Amino acid sequence: MGREILTQENYSRLNEIILQHKGKKGALMPILHEGQxxxxxxxxxxxxxxxxxxxxxxxxxxxxxxFYSQFTLEPKGExxxxxxxxxxxxxxxxxxxxxxxxxxxxxxxxxxxxxxKFSLEATRCIGACGLAPVLTVNEDVYGRLVEGDVPGIxxxx
Amino acid sequence: xxxxxSHVLICGGTGCTSSGSKxxxxxxxxxxxxxNLTNEVKLVRTGCFGLCEAGPIVIxxxxxxxxxxxxxxxxxxITEEHLLKGRIVTDLxxxxxxxxxxxxxxxxxxxxxxxxxxxxxxxxxxxxxxxTEYIAFDGYRALGKVLTELQPEDVIEIVxxxxxxxxxxxxxxxxxxxxxxxxAQGDQKYVACNADxxxxxxxxxxxxxxxxxxxxxxxxxxAGYAVGADQGYIYVRAEYPIAVHRLQIAIDxxxxxxxxxxxxxxxxxxxxxxxxxxxxAFVCGEETALLNSIEGKRGxxxxxxxxxxxxxxxxxxxxxNNVETYANIPQIILKGPEWFAGIGTEKSKGTxxxxxxxxxxxxxxxxxxxxxxxREVIFEVGGGIPDGKAFKAVQTGGPSGGCITADYLDTPxxxxxxxxxxxxxxxxxxxxxxxxNCMVDIxxxxxxxxxxxxxxxxxxxxxxxxxxxxxxxKITEGKGTPADIEKLESLANTIxxxxxxxxxxxxxxxxxxxxxxxxxxxxxxxxxxxxxxxVCQALLSYLIIPEACKKCGxxxxxxxxxxxxxxxxxxxYKIRQExxxxxxxxxxxxxxxxxxxx
Numbered sequence: 001m002g003r004e005i006l007t008q009e010n011y012s013r014l015n016e017i018i019l020q021h022k023g024k025k026g027a028l029m030p031i032l033h034e035g036q037x038x039x040x041x042x043x044x045x046x047x048x049x050x051x052x053x054x055x056x057x058x059x060x061x062x063x064x065x066x067f068y069s070q071f072t073l074e075p076k077g078e079x080x081x082x083x084x085x086x087x088x089x090x091x092x093x094x095x096x097x098x099x100x101x102x103x104x105x106x107x108x109x110x111x112x113x114x115x116x117k118f119s120l121e122a123t124r125c126i127g128a129c130g131l132a133p134v135l136t137v138n139e140d141v142y143g144r145l146v147e148g149d150v151p152g153i154x155x156x157x
Numbered sequence: 158x159x160x161x162x163s164h165v166l167i168c169g170g171t172g173c174t175s176s177g178s179k180x181x182x183x184x185x186x187x188x189x190x191x192x193n194l195t196n197e198v199k200l201v202r203t204g205c206f207g208l209c210e211a212g213p214i215v216i217x218x219x220x221x222x223x224x225x226x227x228x229x230x231x232x233x234x235i236t237e238e239h240l241l242k243g244r245i246v247t248d249l250x251x252x253x254x255x256x257x258x259x260x261x262x263x264x265x266x267x268x269x270x271x272x273x274x275x276x277x278x279x280x281x282x283x284x285x286x287x288x289t290e291y292i293a294f295d296g297y298r299a300l301g302k303v304l305t306e307l308q309p310e311d312v313i314e315i316v317x318x319x320x321x322x323x324x325x326x327x328x329x330x331x332x333x334x335x336x337x338x339x340x341a342q343g344d345q346k347y348v349a350c351n352a353d354x355x356x357x358x359x360x361x362x363x364x365x366x367x368x369x370x371x372x373x374x375x376x377x378x379x380a381g382y383a384v385g386a387d388q389g390y391i392y393v394r395a396e397y398p399i400a401v402h403r404l405q406i407a408i409d410x411x412x413x414x415x416x417x418x419x420x421x422x423x424x425x426x427x428x429x430x431x432x433x434x435x436x437x438a439f440v441c442g443e444e445t446a447l448l449n450s451i452e453g454k455r456g457x458x459x460x461x462x463x464x465x466x467x468x469x470x471x472x473x474x475x476x477x478n479n480v481e482t483y484a485n486i487p488q489i490i491l492k493g494p495e496w497f498a499g500i501g502t503e504k505s506k507g508t509x510x511x512x513x514x515x516x517x518x519x520x521x522x523x524x525x526x527x528x529x530x531x532r533e534v535i536f537e538v539g540g541g542i543p544d545g546k547a548f549k550a551v552q553t554g555g556p557s558g559g560c561i562t563a564d565y566l567d568t569p570x571x572x573x574x575x576x577x578x579x580x581x582x583x584x585x586x587x588x589x590x591x592x593x594n595c596m597v598d599i600x601x602x603x604x605x606x607x608x609x610x611x612x613x614x615x616x617x618x619x620x621x622x623x624x625x626x627x628x629x630x631k632i633t634e635g636k637g638t639p640a641d642i643e644k645l646e647s648l649a650n651t652i653x654x655x656x657x658x659x660x661x662x663x664x665x666x667x668x669x670x671x672x673x674x675x676x677x678x679x680x681x682x683x684x685x686x687x688x689x690x691x692v693c694q695a696l697l698s699y700l701i702i703p704e705a706c707k708k709c710g711x712x713x714x715x716x717x718x719x720x721x722x723x724x725x726x727x728x729x730y731k732i733r734q735e736x737x738x739x740x741x742x743x744x745x746x747x748x749x750x751x752x753x754x755x
Binding site for chain 2: 025027029030032063068069071085086091096099103124125126127128132134141143147148
């Protein structure tokens, strides 16, 4: 945390993206996706810049950002643990896995651990139902889990 | 063209990629060059084979040898034995591949025998990142035929005659939709593809996009010609990175080959395609919400009528179909509507792809002719329930559907039969549950999902589903009263009849169908404060059976709250119930199965 994200460099990358999409129909969503990639999140300052450049009211942009669960106003932890709570994972005991992680890293669902290392999310089905129950840590996927696997996975990061 | 004596097909679907198929491919590549086999053996990274349970999967042709659960260390053996010496490594094959010490090819395995692949025909066969492989399998021939031989009206007639119905869940006749959009007045029209596959436990559309993206692109171009549109949008979930990546490659290749863009096949027809990403909102699978999202707005549904065919994207006539619906189109054009209408039941033609998951041996993706029974799907293709447990119910249609019990397993699957049973076809998710699943808890799980995903536009869905969830939570916590069940039923019926869009109208289905078939479980929770399946934590207690306890103390060490007392080697252990948090750690730790859950 505390890492400066609103840098000049990031803003100029954002401007490039806006230029690319400006004038296209329905440009807002692709710009928000790219913007979140650049800044790691979409704080009000970034939304304001997009609003000015696209000539779209700030209220509308804020409305869109807060509607979709993948857009976030605050930065995430260094690692995001996503536990799949799709039906196939749920019937195979994903709830137990998520409870165990909550205890192990001391973090609630949708929040970031006090040291800023882990964010925990209950994700929608990621479609790896053959491996249920599944969790992801950033890009890494761990499947066919039992509760006892959790501490070992956490320790890797 | 180069000829190869063997083809090694490695599954590159999401399931197998998650279990390491990429590494396996790299090691294969290294082994092949080590033994100088790169000119004789071709390595192909394909889409999903379907039997995700057995992943990572490697198939070697011409034999059709089906290697399952392949590990990196197995690759050297497969290369040295099979590819160099021509001896199939039988102990690494899928367990059903060897019968009476004879090796069967992948097509003879039970999982594949009953299947008929139309939408999935190229998945697990071709390299989806290479347009020439798609073209070699008749790809873009249907588009060529349509553009050079047929009028738009003829195309619509063919689709109508085939009897194809929307595979996204609604089951609306596809040909009619095309006709409405064709007839609608407008200076500009659009074609859109719904790939916002949000049902938890369903991954049919993802597999089509990952395994055969060109089929969807070709079909959308055909649709564009039929309805008079020159621009298309594919709306995909951002949670499907591999699908998005391959789709983009496919679009770029199609443009390069002149199969998208201006004057396709030298005709007047031009068509362009763009991908639009979702951002994690289930409601965007609803057609009008999806249109709003493509326009860059909050994904909230619009009242219908006007239907998208009349006023869709930017108020222009828009044809919107689901991925699997499109994937059927090129085949229907090439083989004729009579062929397609010859498969399936009277009112549901063709095949349907299902994603089978939950408590089932062969988790994976399958495509069967309509009219196949649930029993055939679950016990023959799916291989039955693991660990000798009893089948309890199968859930179809995701959060909009319902549960079907053992009594109805011989029902032929089609749109109308499933609705008559209080469930629905949905997009094709099929989750199997066994005796260890509590149906009240499952209903709570789905309501939790819809409460989270309700967009908040209309009151019945926004407020009603929340109240239903509260009642269900009360019941699973053992605080329910008989009046709660009645309230639940009346709320459910109100929400069903008064919500704005499909999400709200179908949200009560999981509750209504579990109430219909598993009333006894609700009663047990409410009247006896008991969870028969042993799932609802508040209604459980863990007990140590004194006679079975070996006094080892392992349970006491594991207990996170220290509420197990006893003396090691002398006195049987006991759980102090008031302090127990019911985490189950002791039961898992006990080597002698001396702890029971009631």
